Amino acid sequence: MKEKKIICKQCKKEFNFTIGEQQWYAEHSLNEPKYCKDCRKIRKDEKTNSSKQNVKWEEK
Numbered sequence: 001m002k003e004k005k006i007i008c009k010q011c012k013k014e015f016n017f018t019i020g021e022q023q024w025y026a027e028h029s030l031n032e033p034k035y036c037k038d039c040r041k042i043r044k045d046e047k048t049n050s051s052k053q054n055v056k057w058e059e060k
Ligand SMILES: [Zn+2]
Pocket: 008, 009, 010, 011, 012, 013, 035, 036, 037, 038, 039, 040
C-alpha cells in the first residue's frame, strides 16, 4: 500500500490519501474520498447547518 494522490472534486486541488487513511477507509468499507479534508469539513458543516442545500454535493 502506498500513499495516493486524489484531485478534490470541489476545489480541484490535489491532496494525499495517506496509507493510514486508506486503511481506515478499507476497514470501514468506504470508497476512497472525492474531496480534500478542507472540503469535507465544509461539507460536513453545511450538512449540519442545512439539509436542503446539498445539491452540489451529490454523491453516488
Ligand atoms: Zn477540496
